[in-house]
Amino acid sequence: MKYEPINFLEKFSKFDEVYSPRVIAEMNDYQFKLARVMGDFVWHDHPDTDEVFIVVEGSLDIEFRDGKVSLQAGEMYVIPRGVEHKPTAESECKIMLVEPQGVVNTGDAGGELTAHANVWV
Amino acid sequence: MKYEPINFLEKFSKFDEVYSPRVIAEMNDYQFKLARVMGDFVWHDHPDTDEVFIVVEGSLDIEFRDGKVSLQAGEMYVIPRGVEHKPTAESECKIMLVEPQGVVNTGDAGGELTAHANVWV
Numbered sequence: 001m002k003y004e005p006i007n008f009l010e011k012f013s014k015f016d017e018v019y020s021p022r023v024i025a026e027m028n029d030y031q032f033k034l035a036r037v038m039g040d041f042v043w044h045d046h047p048d049t050d051e052v053f054i055v056v057e058g059s060l061d062i063e064f065r066d067g068k069v070s071l072q073a074g075e076m077y078v079i080p081r082g083v084e085h086k087p088t089a090e091s092e093c094k095i096m097l098v099e100p101q102g103v104v105n106t107g108d109a110g111g112e113l114t115a116h117a118n119v120w121v
Numbered sequence: 122m123k124y125e126p127i128n129f130l131e132k133f134s135k136f137d138e139v140y141s142p143r144v145i146a147e148m149n150d151y152q153f154k155l156a157r158v159m160g161d162f163v164w165h166d167h168p169d170t171d172e173v174f175i176v177v178e179g180s181l182d183i184e185f186r187d188g189k190v191s192l193q194a195g196e197m198y199v200i201p202r203g204v205e206h207k208p209t210a211e212s213e214c215k216i217m218l219v220e221p222q223g224v225v226n227t228g229d230a231g232g233e234l235t236a237h238a239n240v241w242v
Contacts, residue, residue, distance in 0.1 A: 003183075003190035006197045025199050027171040027219060030151065032197070050148040056195070062124075069124035074177070076127045076153070078146050098148060098219065 008034060008056050012094055014121050019113050021097055021105055022121035033097040034121065035105075041087040044109035051079045051099045058093030062086070129155060129177050133215055135242050140234050142218055142226055143242035154218040155242065156226075162208040165230035172200045172220045179214030183207070 011024050011034055019041060021033035037060055053062060054076040062069050062077060063086040069077050079085050106114045132145050132155055140162060142154035158181055174183060175197040183190050183198060184207040190198050200206050208216075227235045 001185070001188040003185065003188055003198070005190055005192045006199075007193075008195050008197075025173070025197060027173045027199050028202075028221070030219075032173070052146070052148045052153070064122070064124065067122040067124055069126055071126045072128075074129050076129075076146060077124070078127075078148050081149075098151075100149070 008094070008096065011121050012036070012056075018092065019105065020115045020119070021117075022119055024096075024121060026101070029101050030098060031101050031103075031118075033099070035095050035097060036092055037087055037089040037095055038092045039089065042106055042109050042111055042113055043084055043086045044107035045082055045084045046079070046099070046103060046107045047082050049100050049103060050081050051103070052097065053077050053079065053087070054096040054098070056094040056096055058089065058091065060093045060095060061088045063088060129215070129217065132242050133157070133177075139213065140226065141236045141240070142238075143240055145217075145242060147222070150222050151219060152222050152224075152239075154220070156216050156218060157213055158208055158210040158216055159213045160210065163227055163230050163232055163234055164205055164207045165228035166203055166205045167200070167220070167224060167228045168203050170221050170224060171202050172224070173218065174198050174200065174208070175217040175219070177215040177217055179210065179212065181214045181216060182209045184209060 021035040025032040139159040142156040146153040
C-alpha cells in the first residue's frame with residue numbers, strides 16, 4: 001500500500017489567504033493546522049485549551065499583555081489557556097497550529113478575522 | 122516579562138542519544154518530544170493513541186506491515202492507534218513526536234530500546 005507524507009510547503013501552495021487556518025491532519029481529537037500570518041491579529045484568548053504555534057517559514061511575534069515572544073522558523077511556543085495574546089508579523093509568516101478540534105482562531109473575541117474552524121487543505 | 126521561544130536545534134544540541142525522546146513542551150495533556158533516529162527501531166504499536174511524527178532534519182522511513190512512508194524535513198505523518206510501525210533511518214534523523222503524556226516509545230513491544238517516557242531537555 002502507498003502511504004503519502006504530509007508536506008507543509010506543498011499544503012501552503014494550495015491557499016493564499018492570511019489568518020485562515022487550514023487543517024492538514026488529525027491526531028486523536030487534536031488538529032494540526034497551517035496558517036499564513038501577516039500584520040496584526042486581534043487580542044484574544046482560548047479559555048479552555050492551550051495552543052501551540054510552530055513557525056515553518058518567516059518570523060512571528062506573539063504579544064502578551066506584559067511582554068512578547070519572537071519566533072523564527074524551527075521554533076515553537078505554547079500559549080497557556082486563558083492567556084490573552086496577539087500574533088503579529090511584519091512580513092508574511094507561515095505557521096503550524098496544534099489545538100483541539102473546534103477551536104476558533106479568534107477565541108472569545110470574534111470579529112471579522114474569525115475563520116471557519118474546520119477547513120481542510 | 123521575557124518569554125523564550127523553544128528552538129528545536131538548540132534543544133537537540135543538548136543530547137546525543139538515539140531513540141531516547143526528550144520532552145520540550147506540553148499542551149494540555151499532550152507532549153512534544155524531540156528524538157534522534159538512526160538505524161532500525163522495533164516493530165510496535167500504540168493501542169490507545171495516534172502518534173505524530175514530524176521530521177526536523179534528515180530523512181525517516183516508517184515501515185508498516187503492508188508498505189511504508191518516506192518523510193523528509195518539513196513533512197509529517199500521523200500513525201493511527203493500533204497500527205504496527207517501525208521507524209528506520211539510514212543516517213541520523215531529527216524528529217519531533219506529538220503524543221499524549223505517558224506514551225512509551227516502544228508501545229507494547231518493550232525491549233532494550235524502551236526509553237523513559239518523561240525526560241525533559
